[in-house]
Amino acid sequence: MPQNDYIERHIKQHGRRLDYEERKRKREAREGHKISKDAQTLKGWRGKQYAKKRYAEKVAMKKKIKAHEESKIKGPSKPKEDDGEALPTYLLDRQQQNTAKAISSSIKQKRMEKADKFSVPLPKVRGISEEEMFKVVRTGKSKTKSWKRMITKHTFVGECFTRRPVKMERIIRPSALRQKKANVTHPELAVTVLLPILSVKKNPQSPMYTQMGVLTKGTIIEVNVSELGLVTAGGKVVWGKYAQITNEPDRDGVVNAVLLV
Amino acid sequence: MQLTWKDIGTVPSSNDMLDIVLNRTQRKTPTVIRPGFKIQRIRAFYMRKVKFTGEGFAEKFDDIIRGFPNINDLHPFHRDLMDTLYEKNHYKVSLAAVSRAKTLIEQVSRDYVRLLKFGQSLFQCKQLKRAALGRMATIVKKLKDPFAYLEQVRQHLGRLPSIDPNTRTLLICGYPNVGKSSFLRCITKADVEVQPYAFTTKALYVGHFDYKYLRFQAIDTPGILDRPTDEMNNIEMQSIYAIAHLRSCVLYFMDLSEQCGFSIEQQVKLFHSIKPLFANKSVLVVINKTDIIKIEDLEQSSQDLIKTVMNVPGVEIMQTSCYHDDNVMQVRNKACEKLLTARIEQKLKGTARVNNILNKIHVSTPQARDELDRSPFIPEEIKALKKYDVNDPDKRRLAKDVEAENGGAGVYNVNLKDQYLLDDEEWKNDVMPEILDGKNVYDFLDPEIAAKLAALEEEEERLEQEGLKQQIFDAKIKGF
Numbered sequence: 001m002p003q004n005d006y007i008e009r010h011i012k013q014h015g016r017r018l019d020y021e022e023r024k025r026k027r028e029a030r031e032g033h034k035i036s037k038d039a040q041t042l043k044g045w046r047g048k049q050y051a052k053k054r055y056a057e058k059v060a061m062k063k064k065i066k067a068h069e070e071s072k073i074k075g076p077s078k079p080k081e082d083d084g085e086a087l088p089t090y091l092l093d094r095q096q097q098n099t100a101k102a103i104s105s106s107i108k109q110k111r112m113e114k115a116d117k118f119s120v121p122l123p124k125v126r127g128i129s130e131e132e133m134f135k136v137v138r139t140g141k142s143k144t145k146s147w148k149r150m151i152t153k154h155t156f157v158g159e160c161f162t163r164r165p166v167k168m169e170r171i172i173r174p175s176a177l178r179q180k181k182a183n184v185t186h187p188e189l190a191v192t193v194l195l196p197i198l199s200v201k202k203n204p205q206s207p208m209y210t211q212m213g214v215l216t217k218g219t220i221i222e223v224n225v226s227e228l229g230l231v232t233a234g235g236k237v238v239w240g241k242y243a244q245i246t247n248e249p250d251r252d253g254v255v256n257a258v259l260l261v
Numbered sequence: 262m263q264l265t266w267k268d269i270g271t272v273p274s275s276n277d278m279l280d281i282v283l284n285r286t287q288r289k290t291p292t293v294i295r296p297g298f299k300i301q302r303i304r305a306f307y308m309r310k311v312k313f314t315g316e317g318f319a320e321k322f323d324d325i326i327r328g329f330p331n332i333n334d335l336h337p338f339h340r341d342l343m344d345t346l347y348e349k350n351h352y353k354v355s356l357a358a359v360s361r362a363k364t365l366i367e368q369v370s371r372d373y374v375r376l377l378k379f380g381q382s383l384f385q386c387k388q389l390k391r392a393a394l395g396r397m398a399t400i401v402k403k404l405k406d407p408f409a410y411l412e413q414v415r416q417h418l419g420r421l422p423s424i425d426p427n428t429r430t431l432l433i434c435g436y437p438n439v440g441k442s443s444f445l446r447c448i449t450k451a452d453v454e455v456q457p458y459a460f461t462t463k464a465l466y467v468g469h470f471d472y473k474y475l476r477f478q479a480i481d482t483p484g485i486l487d488r489p490t491d492e493m494n495n496i497e498m499q500s501i502y503a504i505a506h507l508r509s510c511v512l513y514f515m516d517l518s519e520q521c522g523f524s525i526e527q528q529v530k531l532f533h534s535i536k537p538l539f540a541n542k543s544v545l546v547v548i549n550k551t552d553i554i555k556i557e558d559l560e561q562s563s564q565d566l567i568k569t570v571m572n573v574p575g576v577e578i579m580q581t582s583c584y585h586d587d588n589v590m591q592v593r594n595k596a597c598e599k600l601l602t603a604r605i606e607q608k609l610k611g612t613a614r615v616n617n618i619l620n621k622i623h624v625s626t627p628q629a630r631d632e633l634d635r636s637p638f639i640p641e642e643i644k645a646l647k648k649y650d651v652n653d654p655d656k657r658r659l660a661k662d663v664e665a666e667n668g669g670a671g672v673y674n675v676n677l678k679d680q681y682l683l684d685d686e687e688w689k690n691d692v693m694p695e696i697l698d699g700k701n702v703y704d705f706l707d708p709e710i711a712a713k714l715a716a717l718e719e720e721e722e723r724l725e726q727e728g729l730k731q732q733i734f735d736a737k738i739k740g741f
Contacts, residue, residue, distance in 0.1 A: 003422035004464040009454055045287055135381070152381050176375045251388035253376045 120244050121187075121258050125204050125218035128153075133205075133214070137172065148172065154179050154249040156197050156213040156221070171212065179215060182255035184223050184243050197255070198222040198240050215255055219245045223257065262336065265423040269328040272412040275405040279398055282317040286310060286394075296383045307390040308377045314394055315370025318401065322363040325411065326356060338426045338506035342465075345498045347414050355407035362400050369396045422467040429477045429604070430507050431596050434500055434535075435514030436528055437484025438521035440549040442466070443583040444514065445481040448593045453481055459522065460484060463496050465503055472597040480507070487531040504535065508607075510543045510600035512592070515567075518553040525563050532570050541607075543599040544576045547592055552582040 017023075035054075042050050137148035150172040157178055163169060185192045201220040203209035215221070222240045230238040243257035273281060290313050294306050332340055332349055343349065373393035380386035433441045437459035445453050449468025454461055466481040482500035486493070490501060504511060515528045532546070548556055548567075556564060556578070570576055579595060581588040608614060650656055660675070667673035681689045694702055707713065724731075 002420075003451075003466055004420055006420070045284075132381070152379060174379060177379055248388075250376075250379075250381075251385055252392045253373055253389055254392075 120218075120220070120260060122218045122244055122246060125216070128205050128216060133209070134171075150174060151177070151212065151214060152250070153177070154215045154255065156180070156200050156215055158199070158213075173212065177250070179249065179255050182221065182223060182243065182245070182257045184225075184257045184259050186228065186259050186261070188261060193227060195223040195225060195227065198224050201242055215245060215249050217245055217248050220260070221245060221255075221257060223259075225259070263330065264425055265421070266330060266418045269415045269418065270324055272325055272408050272415055274412070275401050275403075275408050278318075278321060278404075278408070279401055282314060282321060282401075283394070283398075285317055286314045289313065294383065298383075300381070303383050303386050304377055304380050307380070307386040308374050310390055311370055311373050311377065311393045314397060315366055318366045318397060319363050322359050322366075326360050326363070329356060329411065329415075336426045336506075338424070338502060341502040341506065342421075342499060343418075345495045345502065346417065351410065352414065355410050358404060358407045359411075362404055365400050366397050369393060369400070422465060424465065424467055424480060424503075424507075425478065426507050429475060429597075429600055430509035431477060431479040431593070431600065432482065432503060432507060432509040432511045433479065433514060434482045434485060434504055434511060436486070436516070436521055436523045436531060439484070439514045439516040439523075439528075440583050441484070441514050442481050444512075444547070444549065444581070444589070444592075445479055447583050447586060447589045449479050451479075451481075460496065465499055470593070472594065473601075475601075477597060477600075480509070485531065485535065487527060487534055501535075501538070504538045508542070508604075510545065510596045510603070511539055512596055513544060513546045513570075515546060515548050516550050517548055517556060517559060517563075517567075518550050520550065520553070525559075525566060529566050529570060536573060539573070543596075543603045544573065545592070545596050545599060546570050546576060546578045548578060548580040550582060550584065551580045551587065552585050556580060 038050060039054060133151065133153060134149040135152050136146045137150050139145045139148050148170060151174070154177045155173045157173060179197065181194050181196050183192050184195045199222045200210055200213045200215065201222050203214055203216060203219045205214070205216060209216070220242050221244075223243050224239065225241045226237065226239050228238075230241070232238055242260045244260060245255055245257045247254075247256040249255045290310050291306060294303060296303075298306075329352075332343055332352060335343070340349075343352065370393065373389055373396075377386055377389050380389060433444055435441055438457070438461075442453045442455045442462050445451055445466065445468050446455060449470045451466060451468030453466045453468070460483060462481055462483045464483065468479045468481070470477055470479065480503060482503050483496045485497050485500050490498070493501065513532055515525070515532075516523075517525060519525065546567075556567065559567075567578070571578065577595070577599075579588070579592045581592045583589060647653075647655075647657075664670060664673045664675075678689050683689060696702065
């Protein structure tokens with residue numbers, strides 16, 4: 001009974017086929033032909049997949065070649081300005097920038113900062129019509145009444161929310177579409193954390209949506225950042241912070257947001 | 262109990278797994294959908310895709326999890342062997358990762374099916390499906406390392422020899438390069454590599470042979486060095502576990518020529534340090550390579566040193582040479598004998614087993630109901646016979662003696678016709694033809710032929726006497 005490394009042992013004892021190396025070399029040499037044949041003949045879904053794979057490979061290869069060539073030609077990218085001699089002390093302090101440029105840049109900086117206070121990562125959003133937002137729910141014995149609405153977008157409802165009696169409830173927020181947590185990215189730290197949503201601060205579409213807690217792209221929400229351990233200037237731990245939703249939750253099934261800092 | 266794991270299905274790499282399952286979804290679910298269709302139909306189309314993919318992954322993962330043995334259910338020997346070879350924790354963690362991925366994927370599938378029920382447009386449904394499959398793919402991609410590891414384990418596990426921990430086993434152990442593998446080659450047909458350097462054997466090897474019509478397995482172990490077990494490497498640990506867990510006869514090999522690179526002193530020391538593992542086992546110390554040097558040719562001090570191994574109860578020393586095939590079979594037979602007796606003793610010791618049989622047996626001793634003596638009946642003829650004695654020159658001639666005189670078993674043919682009971686003794690050896698004149702004799706054979714013949718003759722005689730009457734009767738008929 002063959003056991004353990006019997007294949008290696010057989011090769012060790014009897015060697016390989018006499019034409020093993022030759023066949024291997026030939027197979028490798030003809031590999032290009034096979035790839036080209038596949039690329040030409042594969043059809044449909046497989047063809048698409050194959051083309052995509054090939055394309056990615058080619059891009060990667062070209063990039064590599066380019067990087068290689070550049071490194072060969074250019075040598076060190078930044079030639080040294082000084083030739084290693086130490087500068088005398090009276091020369092060390094010399095300003096190279098001229099003052100006019102500095103002033104203009106500082107003004108620009110200030111303007112930017114002023115604007116920054118009110119700027120958000122997503123300044124513009126797509127308008128959403130009422131037809132898209134609400135689905136009419138027909139009621140009554142013969143389904144003639146149509147005063148009920150169902151929200152088709154994801155929503156946030158508070159923790160202690162209870163539905164109104166079904167008979168009176170005009171606007172339904174389906175429990176399948178309720179979200180409690182959001183993937184929040186800290187833009188400076190470049191980390192993404194799953195944080196609980198505290199409230200909906202503002203929905204840019206309409207104040208009514210804000211009130212109903214509809215989550216659409218561009219909505220500002222308040223998230224619980226106590227896990228991140230952010231600290232205020234005064235040294236207190238920050239609890240809630242605002243974040244803006246960056247995706248369409250009803251298309252991805254999750255809420256992604258970026259923290260406003 | 263399972264001893265080999267040759268039929269575990271292959272574990273594809275995570276990328277292959279993705280291709281397999283997603284391609285299957287593409288092939289086996291409908292592909293044409295248009296925005297003009299009813300929204301229910303669109304939702305159902307995409308829900309089916311998500312569900313199908315989720316089930317496809319779950320099924321594949323389930324196959325992997327069920328294919329691999331549960332390390333806790335195995336025999337302790339296999340468990341420890343797998344622990345040294347594959348690192349038990351790593352093995353468990355990998356399988357757990359697969360199992361976790363399965364639940365995660367099922368959860369994703371459930372969640373997105375629920376969301377799809379509220380899809381409002383084809384585009385939205387499509388995006389949701391895309392998100393669902395994307396999340397499943399992410400989960401599978403994270404399994405890259407567990408899959409790679411499990412595939413390697415699978416390949417190695419399939420090539421492990423099938424060692425039965427409970428059967429009759431000879432275990433060959435000792436320092437590296439003392440001739441363990443060559444001994445295995447001598448007594449079994451196993452094709453084990455023998456090389457003149459240490460650690461040629463890096464794993465356990467098994468060979469089988471028959472002794473007294475019983476099947477034995479002989480296990481060749483890698484060499485052991487004399488050091489504490491926590492410093493031993495994986496190769497040595499395999500031997501240690503084999504010695505510790507298998508009910509066997511241990512053959513401890515020694516090389517007095519010191520060609521293996523270890524002195525006699527070291528070899529004796531190793532014996533004493535692994536001695537605790539020999540509890541409840543029969544042990545045979547085998548001095549190998551007697552073609553170079555024998556125990557008698559050694560100095561007195563070395564001989565005494567070797568004799569110290571005899572202090573352990575039940576240990577015996579034998580000499581052999583695998584090179585000249587000298588005394589090999591005797592060593593093997595001795596070991597087998599020792600093992601068999603030890604196994605029988607152990608069986609008798611086990612009270613449960615004895616009690617099991619004793620429970621079924623009832624020996625009754627009848628009470629004496631009267632004064633009558635009811636002694637066993639022995640015919641006078643038998644009583645008169647002389648008691649059979651092998652050494653007696655005038656002993657009775659038995660069929661066995663006849664056989665021995667005529668060439669022994671296999672040559673002598675017993676004459677069964679000798680015992681025939683016939684009317685005439687001379688008929689005994691008559692040849693009875695089977696075919697006569699192209700006819701089967703037995704077709705015409707009648708056991709009552711003699712009686713029938715007698716009856717026929719009697720009738721004839723009677724008829725002859727009645728012949729007169731018949732003539733008259735005939736005349737009467739003619740008269741009509």
